[in-house]
Amino acid sequence: MLRFLPAVVELALLVYCLVDCIQTERSRVRTLPKLGWILLIIILPIIGGVGWLLAGRPRRDGTGDHGAFGTAIRGLGGGPDSSAPRRPLAPEDDPNFMRGLDHGNPEKERLLEEWEAERARREAQEPVAPKDAEDAPGETPGSQERPTDAPG
Numbered sequence: 001m002l003r004f005l006p007a008v009v010e011l012a013l014l015v016y017c018l019v020d021c022i023q024t025e026r027s028r029v030r031t032l033p034k035l036g037w038i039l040l041i042i043i044l045p046i047i048g049g050v051g052w053l054l055a056g057r058p059r060r061d062g063t064g065d066h067g068a069f070g071t072a073i074r075g076l077g078g079g080p081d082s083s084a085p086r087r088p089l090a091p092e093d094d095p096n097f098m099r100g101l102d103h104g105n106p107e108k109e110r111l112l113e114e115w116e117a118e119r120a121r122r123e124a125q126e127p128v129a130p131k132d133a134e135d136a137p138g139e140t141p142g143s144q145e146r147p148t149d150a151p152g
Helices: 002-023 034-043 045-056 067-075 095-100 106-125
Strands: none
Touching: 002 034, 002 045, 034 045
């Protein structure tokens, strides 16, 4: 098992550096052209991979690079140097959405209070009657009187 470790490390380095180099923007690659780094990583995997990590990869000095996944994040519209505007994560985070809500609209507040007062007056005046005969206490479904205007 231990004898396969160098081959696994070499393959992992090759895949990581190749994917990272391919995803990096051409203008951000240092020292060699992007195609040169790709060929170097493929032809000399260990030397090319270490060289890419040390001399070809964009620097992480706060200039907008987000590491190995930086280009993927920028491609999705994130990151400080992306040209696409960031979308809010939730409606509450969108100031335009929040301005469109009627928080504190005095006319709507007054109307809502009137509706609530009207509902409370109606409930106080009319006692709530059971909807079905089964709900009425002490009565059976057949013991109800027939309406006088019904034929029969």
